Amino acid sequence: MNIIPFPEREQWPALLARPVLEAKDIEARVMPVLEQVKNEGDAGIKALALKFDKLELTELAFSEKAIAEAGDKLDDALKAAIGQAYENVYKFHKGQLQAPEKVETMPGVTCWRKSVGIEKVGIYIPGGSAPLFSTVLMLGIPAQIAGCKEIVLCTPSDHPAILYAAKLVGVTKAFRIGGAQAIAAMAYGTESVPKVYKIFGPGNQYVTTAKMLISKEGVAIDMPAGPSEVAIFADDTALPCFVAADLLSQAEHGADSQVLLVSTSKKLLASVNIALAEQLEALPRKELASQAMANSKAILVETEEEAIEILNQYAAEHLILSIANAEAVMEKIYNAGSIFLGNYTPESCGDYASGTNHTLPTNGYARAYSGVSVDSFVKKITVQHITEEGIRNIGPTVEAMAAAESLDAHKNAVTIRLKNLL
Ligand SMILES: NC(=O)c1ccc[n+]([C@@H]2O[C@H](COP(=O)([O-])OP(=O)(O)OC[C@H]3O[C@@H](n4cnc5c(N)ncnc54)[C@H](O)[C@@H]3O)[C@@H](O)[C@H]2O)c1
Numbered sequence: 006m007n008i009i010p011f012p013e014r015e016q017w018p019a020l021l022a023r024p025v026l027e028a029k030d031i032e033a034r035v036m037p038v039l040e041q042v043k044n045e046g047d048a049g050i051k052a053l054a055l056k057f058d059k060l061e062l063t064e065l066a067f068s069e070k071a072i073a074e075a076g077d078k079l080d081d082a083l084k085a086a087i088g089q090a091y092e093n094v095y096k097f098h099k100g101q102l103q104a105p106e107k108v109e110t111m112p113g114v115t116c117w118r119k120s121v122g123i124e125k126v127g128i129y130i131p132g133g134s135a136p137l138f139s140t141v142l143m144l145g146i147p148a149q150i151a152g153c154k155e156i157v158l159c160t161p162s163d164h165p166a167i168l169y170a171a172k173l174v175g176v177t178k179a180f181r182i183g184g185a186q187a188i189a190a191m192a193y194g195t196e197s198v199p200k201v202y203k204i205f206g207p208g209n210q211y212v213t214t215a216k217m218l219i220s221k222e223g224v225a226i227d228m229p230a231g232p233s234e235v236a237i238f239a240d241d242t243a244l245p246c247f248v249a250a251d252l253l254s255q256a257e258h259g260a261d262s263q264v265l266l267v268s269t270s271k272k273l274l275a276s277v278n279i280a281l282a283e284q285l286e287a288l289p290r291k292e293l294a295s296q297a298m299a300n301s302k303a304i305l306v307e308t309e310e311e312a313i314e315i316l317n318q319y320a321a322e323h324l325i326l327s328i329a330n331a332e333a334v335m336e337k338i339y340n341a342g343s344i345f346l347g348n349y350t351p352e353s354c355g356d357y358a359s360g361t362n363h364t365l366p367t368n369g370y371a372r373a374y375s376g377v378s379v380d381s382f383v384k385k386i387t388v389q390h391i392t393e394e395g396i397r398n399i400g401p402t403v404e405a406m407a408a409a410e411s412l413d414a415h416k417n418a419v420t421i422r423l424k425n426l427l
């Protein structure tokens with residue numbers, strides 16, 4: 006990794022910039038894809054699958070038989086691992102569904118929020134360079150807990166583990182569609198793909214751009230969850246081989262992934278570089294990982310405070326704190342998607358099985374967005390009930406405000422009740 010010693014503050018924005026393609030350039034490629042699906046439906050999707058995925062598809066939907074039999078193609082150890090991950094992710098997410106709290110704001114005036122699962126949701130499962138069946142659990146489990154009635158899945162991969170996980174989480178329809186065309190299919194609906202109300206899921210820059218574009222057309226999205234990234238703050242208590250392994254675990258996602266290492270120790274940075282060279286050699290996805298590493302930076306800072314400032318400015322999707330006082334520093338982090346504390350908390354445990362969700366905001370969006378949770382699949386409908394005592398109490402307040410806004414009909418809706426109290 007390129008070690009940058011003690012950069013000046015003015016240099017930080019350039020150092021922390023993500024290796025994204027020019028937004029306009031991607032939009033120009035994605036917009037015609039959305040148009041084609043909107044205008045040509047299934048036929049357009051098939052043409053795009055041939056163009057971008059070299060797939061000649063006769064059927065877009067995975068058959069019920071393929072889904073039912075997917076488990077037979079997996080070995081027992083993998084099925085047990087998926088079962089364990091399901092349990093942990095379910096347990097962590099189940100706790101997020103809270104019972105409604107009824108609040109009496111004045112005597113006789115009660116307000117609360119009722120949680121309702123979004124009826125029709127679409128989940129995108131990346132499969133361009135790796136079949137991310139773990140994402141089926143990360144999106145399907147909160148949808149299941151939220152009570153979504155229709156869960157539509159799109160993925161460019163036909164890996165049986167994706168279909169096996171789809172069955173576990175209760176996916177209602179699954180399609181072999183990837184990229185921007187999958188997002189368009191779920192947003193507009195086609196002859197075979199149902200239109201949904203909200204689209205979830207990570208993906209490459211085409212997928213993420215498609216989500217951003219369709220969100221301007223009235224379909225909700227979870228967040229921009231693009232190319233994976235990890236930032237690590239490590240001190241001399243960190244093990245260089247652990248740090249290198251964590252950096253590579255996200256670098257191997259794709260050439261456009263980015264990893265960042267920040268440290269107050271020059272010795273640690275040098276040792277991580279040695280470990281990186283060793284571990285990279287042994288990786289089957291060495292090519293992709295080295296391209297990502299070429300975009301990545303190791304920053305040497307004078308103080309812990311400076312490191313914290315850099316990390317908050319970067320707003321990483323994942324932040325690993327491999328430092329002696331990890332918990333204390335965690336309290337000072339206000340921009341990150343998900344935080345991992347200490348030497349024995351590798352980010353990949355969060356990717357698969359610890360319980361937290363791995364669909365997280367990238368590209369600095371962690372400054373304003375949270376990762377996916379049960380809340381993402383739920384709408385909160387407010388409900389209120391006012392009794393006769395309540396209307397007596399609140400009525401004059403509403404009458405006064407409505408009169409001052411010159412909205413007499415609003416005022417009358419209260420006055421007429423006050424005059425007709427039993
Ligand atoms: N942020 C998160 O929460 C999170 C989670 C998991 C994965 N990820 C990221 O998801 C991404 C997965 O990417 P992927 O590419 O492997 O799979 P993908 O499924 O996101 O994208 C593959 C699709 O991209 C389309 N495509 C490929 N080249 C194209 C081109 N030139 N023009 C238009 N469309 C094209 C194809 O249709 C293909 O099916 C990675 O970047 C990974 O880092 C992010």
Ligand SMILES: N[C@H](CO)Cc1c[nH]c[nH+]1
Nearest residue numbers: 137139140233234356363
């Ligand atoms: N690290 C990815 C989120 O950025 C999630 C993932 C799935 N499989 C492996 N990793």
Ligand SMILES: [Zn+2]
Nearest residue numbers: 233254255356
């Ligand atoms: Zn990962």
